[in-house]
Amino acid sequence: MSGPTRTLTPYQMGLLSDIFRLILKEIKVEEDLDSLAPGEMGVSYTNGCFYVKNPYTGEIFTPNSLDHITQILSKYDEGTNILNADKVAGIKVYSSLSQIPQLPVSTMTADTIVRQMEYPSILYAEINVESPSGFGFPGKHGLMTVIKLGANVVAATFYDYQTYITYDARYNPDLELLNGWVAGGSLIGSEYCETNNGGNNITIINDNVTVSDMTTLTVKVTEDITPPAYINVNRMGPLPLIDINGTPIEYTIAANNIIMLIYDKARTSWILTDITTSSVESIITIMNDRLTAMRSEFDTFKNQTAANFSAVYDYINTELKKPATITPIRFTYHVSSATDNIPALSDYVKGLDHLVVIYGQTLLYENEDYTFDPDNSIRFNFTFSAGDNVHFVIIKQTDRS
Numbered sequence: 001m002s003g004p005t006r007t008l009t010p011y012q013m014g015l016l017s018d019i020f021r022l023i024l025k026e027i028k029v030e031e032d033l034d035s036l037a038p039g040e041m042g043v044s045y046t047n048g049c050f051y052v053k054n055p056y057t058g059e060i061f062t063p064n065s066l067d068h069i070t071q072i073l074s075k076y077d078e079g080t081n082i083l084n085a086d087k088v089a090g091i092k093v094y095s096s097l098s099q100i101p102q103l104p105v106s107t108m109t110a111d112t113i114v115r116q117m118e119y120p121s122i123l124y125a126e127i128n129v130e131s132p133s134g135f136g137f138p139g140k141h142g143l144m145t146v147i148k149l150g151a152n153v154v155a156a157t158f159y160d161y162q163t164y165i166t167y168d169a170r171y172n173p174d175l176e177l178l179n180g181w182v183a184g185g186s187l188i189g190s191e192y193c194e195t196n197n198g199g200n201n202i203t204i205i206n207d208n209v210t211v212s213d214m215t216t217l218t219v220k221v222t223e224d225i226t227p228p229a230y231i232n233v234n235r236m237g238p239l240p241l242i243d244i245n246g247t248p249i250e251y252t253i254a255a256n257n258i259i260m261l262i263y264d265k266a267r268t269s270w271i272l273t274d275i276t277t278s279s280v281e282s283i284i285t286i287m288n289d290r291l292t293a294m295r296s297e298f299d300t301f302k303n304q305t306a307a308n309f310s311a312v313y314d315y316i317n318t319e320l321k322k323p324a325t326i327t328p329i330r331f332t333y334h335v336s337s338a339t340d341n342i343p344a345l346s347d348y349v350k351g352l353d354h355l356v357v358i359y360g361q362t363l364l365y366e367n368e369d370y371t372f373d374p375d376n377s378i379r380f381n382f383t384f385s386a387g388d389n390v391h392f393v394i395i396k397q398t399d400r401s
Contacts, residue, residue, distance in 0.1 A: 142162075
């Protein structure tokens with residue numbers, strides 16, 4: 001079918017548009033919204049916005065209302081020039097550390113991040129630092145999540161990109177301080193403490209701590225700790241501060257750092273653990289080192305024992321090859337009254353000498369015909385008559401030469 005052969009003139013088109021011009025229903029009061037037909041649009045000249053009734057649900061929506069624009073603008077942060085689309089119901093959501101006000105990036109620590117966050121707020125931010133121990137993080141690279149509902153209501157986690165370990169923050173609500181991390185699900189407890197002084201002889205007092213093997217302390221350093229450092233916890237005496245390999249710490253630990261200490265009873269020292277390692281991992285490492293040391297000591301003992309045995313064995317063989325002098329001592333005991341016991345023989349040394357016992361024409365055997373009492377007297381399993389004689393031959397071997 002071919003198209004129309006005649007078109008409307010501009011005058012005719014203008015006339016028709018005036019006749020069929022869209023006239024919207026004016027919305028003056030709240031009741032006017034209820035009178036809109038499904039799919040019909042109304043306009044409020046006072047508010048400067050349109051209202052449309054959804055023909056399927058019957059709901060009224062305002063595609064260009066001032067309320068809608070106000071809601072969007074409420075998410076805009078003029079200080080950071082960032083439109084925070086997640087700021088809902090008064091909860092501020094930080095997706096970058098740069099959004100946190102007055103955060104000193106050059107000296108940023110995990111504690112200052114939490115401290116400078118407004119509340120209620122939520123933080124999802126990547127952490128990238130070269131020296132995690134200096135900034136209070138459990139790893140160099142990871143995702144830090146913080147939920148701060150109040151100054152003393154804080155929950156934080158750190159997911160380490162390198163080790164795939166999630167750490168839970170240890171937050172002290174009384175001091176409003178983030179004082180370290182522990183591996184998620186760890187059963188190892190850690191008491192929070194603060195140093196009382198600085199220098200190389202540090203004291204820590206905490207009535208909640210009873211020091212025993214593998215006691216773990218999370219410590220805030222109030223003043224610089226200088227090497228060689230000694231730690232005195234609850235007046236138990238200054239003990240050296242070492243690393244997990246047993247080497248004394250040779251560097252200064254600056255004030256305001258959070259460190260973790262583990263008491264090693266075997267080495268009578270306090271171990272400064274790597275903050276990127278959980279307390280569980282550190283304790284396992286220490287116990288494995290102890291086991292390795294025990295194995296080494298046992299191997300040394302075993303080798304020394306084998307060497308000593310070889311030396312004794314060689315000595316015995318050498319002695320046996322030397323000529324020996326055999327000396328017999330003859331002795332006759334006269335029985336004055338019936339008895340089954342003969343007193344100890346003064347010349348006989350049991351275990352070294354050989355004894356021959358003859359009664360009449362009979363050779364008697366130990367453990368068959370007689371035994372020795374504890375006082376080395378000889379007990380027979382029969383009774384001698386008065387007047388009997390018992391003959392003994394004590395065979396002695398002199399020193400070999």
